[in-house]
Amino acid sequence: MKYILMMNIPNAGYGVFGAWTQKDIAANFAFVKGMNKTLGESGEFVAANGLALPDQARVVRAGKDGVPITDGVFPESKEFLAGYLIVDVESTERAYEIAAIWSAAPGPGGLPLNMPIEVRQVMSGGAGELP
Secondary structure, three states: OEEEEEEEEEOOHHHHHOOOOHHHHHHHHHHHHHHHHHHHHOOOEEEEEEOOOHHHOOEEEEOHHHOEEEEOOOOOOOEEEEEEEEEEOOOHHHHHHHHHHHHOOEOHHHOEOOOOEEEEEOOOOOOOOOO
16 A cells, blocks of 8 residues: 655744754755665655745646636745655555654754654555545
């Protein structure tokens, strides 16, 4: 089963990352890179990406004749999606274990961030998955 693990960061949290030391940033990136490598070796890694900062986000809707209408930036939002990881695992419990590992990625001074990670199954549209 595939799951998407999403790290949402408080709107105010983006500025905090700019105050991290280079050592703390390197430690965080090394942790995530190592986690992804381990998941790749176990066959559980599908994809992972960080996302652009919220000031580059737009909501798009179809206007008349399908012409895109954009809206944004939305500074009133409390949280923004910072990045995601897609895994292919045997159980929901394993997806939760991976989310907990990612949540504990090191932050300033090496202390665990304990960021909330949203876990949702990726629906393939197969029989029994959709209502």
